[in-house]
Amino acid sequence: MSAKPGSSVEAIASCIAGYDPNALSVEQAREFIARFVPRVEAVEKLALRSALGRVLAADVVSPIDVPAHDNSAMDGYALRGSDLAAGAPTTLRLAGATAFAGGAASAAPPSGSCVRIMTGAVMPAGLDTVLPQEFAQAQGDAVTVPAGVVATGDNRRRRGEDLARGEVALAAGRVLKPADIGLVASLGQAELAVRRRLRVAFFSTGDELRSIGEPLEPGCVYDSNRYTIHAMLTRLGVEPIDMGVVRDDPAALEAAFRSACECADAVLTSGGVSVGEADHTKQVMARLGDVAFWRIAMRPGRPMAFGRVEAGASGANSAVLFGLPGNPVAVMVTFYAFVRDALLAMAGATPLPLPLLRARATEAVRKKPGRTEYQRGVVTRASDGDWDVALTGAQGSGILRSMSVANGLVVLHHAQGSVERGGHVDVIPFDALV
Known part of the structure; x- marks a missing residue:
C-alpha cells in the first residue's frame, strides 16, 4: 500500500507500519514526512555564477568530450610505448x-x-606515453629513458576520460556545489535550469517572548528560536x-497561519x-488544516505537529x-532530525x-532502549588516532549554549542501551549540516 506526496494525513498514517501518534519512532516520523511533502515544480534559468546552492532541475549532459583530446598529464617527453626496450x-x-x-x-x-x-x-599523432622530465636523461638531441620508469600509456590523459560527449555530468536533484559550478563551466555552459527557491515562513509563539530591542519584563525571555531557525x-x-513573535491568541495565530500560507x-x-x-x-492548527500531533520517542524534541494548513476553504x-x-x-534537534531533509525534498x-562519525565516549552514557536520544558533544582526535567525544555537560533542552559549545550531535539509536566509557557511538558532525 502506498500514498503519494500531497495525500492526507490519514492516508499516510495507514501506510506506516505500527503507526501510533502517541509513541512514534524517529524512523516512522521520517517515513511519514517523506511520503507527505510535495515538491516544488517551478523552474527558472540562472546564470552560472548565481546557481551555487540551488537545486538542479534537469540533468546536465556534456556536449563535448572532456578532455577534448588525448593530452599530457605532466611536463616531459611524448613517445611511443612500442619503442621502449624491455628491461633496458x-x-x-x-x-x-x-x-x-x-x-x-x-x-x-x-x-x-x-x-x-x-x-x-x-x-x-601516434604517441601514447609521456616520460616525466625528472626521469629523462637528455643530452643534445638524444633522450634516454631509464629502464622501468615508464610503461605504455603512462601520464597520458585520454580524450573523454573525465566526461564523454552525451554523458550525464550532473543529475537533476543535486544541490550545486562550487566544484559543480566549475564542472559546468568546463562544458562551456553559461546557464543552468534550477528549481524555484523554496519559501519557508516561521514564527515563535508565546506571551512570554520578547524580540531583541524590547524591554524584558519579569517572567519574560528574549526569543532566540527565530534567530536559530533563520540561520538554519x-x-x-x-x-x-x-x-x-505571535502571542497566544486564537485570532492572532489564525492570522499568522493564513498569512504564511499565502506567501x-x-x-x-x-x-x-x-x-x-x-x-x-x-486548536488553530487543527482548525486550519490536516494536522497530526505526535509524541515522538526521542529526546529532546518529543512533541511535534506535522501536516498541512490552508489559508481558505x-x-x-x-x-x-x-x-x-x-x-x-529541541528546536535544533527536531529541525535536523526531520525538517532539514523534508525541506530539501x-x-x-x-x-x-x-x-556519521564513529567516536569513543570519554565517559559512560546512560540510556534506555525505546527512544532515540541526541546529546551534545565535542569531538577531538585522540593520541592513538581514534576520535573521542565528550558530552558538553548538562543536556537540558533549554541549554542553548551547549549547542554552541558542541561540534556534533551524539546519536543514541532507538534500540541502543547505555554506553560504557570507551564504547563507540555515532556522531553527526555539525560541519555536515552546512
Whole structure:
C-alpha cells in the first residue's frame, strides 16, 4: 500500500507500519514526512555564477568530450610505448617543436623519436606515453629513458576520460556545489535550469517572548528560536520569511497561519505543541488544516505537529506545517532530525543521509532502549588516532549554549542501551549540516 506526496494525513498514517501518534519512532516520523511533502515544480534559468546552492532541475549532459583530446598529464617527453626496450634503457631522438597547451596536435614523428611536451598539450599523432622530465636523461638531441620508469600509456590523459560527449555530468536533484559550478563551466555552459527557491515562513509563539530591542519584563525571555531557525534555513539555501513573535491568541495565530500560507511553501512554528502548554496553537492548527500531533520517542524534541494548513476553504493557498517544540535545543534537534531533509525534498533535491562519525565516549552514557536520544558533544582526535567525544555537560533542552559549545550531535539509536566509557557511538558532525 502506498500514498503519494500531497495525500492526507490519514492516508499516510495507514501506510506506516505500527503507526501510533502517541509513541512514534524517529524512523516512522521520517517515513511519514517523506511520503507527505510535495515538491516544488517551478523552474527558472540562472546564470552560472548565481546557481551555487540551488537545486538542479534537469540533468546536465556534456556536449563535448572532456578532455577534448588525448593530452599530457605532466611536463616531459611524448613517445611511443612500442619503442621502449624491455628491461633496458631506451635512447630516443628528440624531434619536432615543443608541444605546448593550447596548440594543435603535431604530426607523428618517425619511429624511435620523442617530442618535448608540456602539461595539458595535445599528444602528437601516434604517441601514447609521456616520460616525466625528472626521469629523462637528455643530452643534445638524444633522450634516454631509464629502464622501468615508464610503461605504455603512462601520464597520458585520454580524450573523454573525465566526461564523454552525451554523458550525464550532473543529475537533476543535486544541490550545486562550487566544484559543480566549475564542472559546468568546463562544458562551456553559461546557464543552468534550477528549481524555484523554496519559501519557508516561521514564527515563535508565546506571551512570554520578547524580540531583541524590547524591554524584558519579569517572567519574560528574549526569543532566540527565530534567530536559530533563520540561520538554519539560510544555510539550507531556502528563502526564509520571518513573521516575528505571535502571542497566544486564537485570532492572532489564525492570522499568522493564513498569512504564511499565502506567501510560503512551508511554515515552521516553535512552541505551543507540548502537553500542558496553552492549547490555542494546536486548536488553530487543527482548525486550519490536516494536522497530526505526535509524541515522538526521542529526546529532546518529543512533541511535534506535522501536516498541512490552508489559508481558505478552497485550499488554493496551503503550506506544509512543522510545529516544533519551544525549547531552543529541541528546536535544533527536531529541525535536523526531520525538517532539514523534508525541506530539501520539497525544494526538489535528493537528500542524502547525514554522515556519521564513529567516536569513543570519554565517559559512560546512560540510556534506555525505546527512544532515540541526541546529546551534545565535542569531538577531538585522540593520541592513538581514534576520535573521542565528550558530552558538553548538562543536556537540558533549554541549554542553548551547549549547542554552541558542541561540534556534533551524539546519536543514541532507538534500540541502543547505555554506553560504557570507551564504547563507540555515532556522531553527526555539525560541519555536515552546512
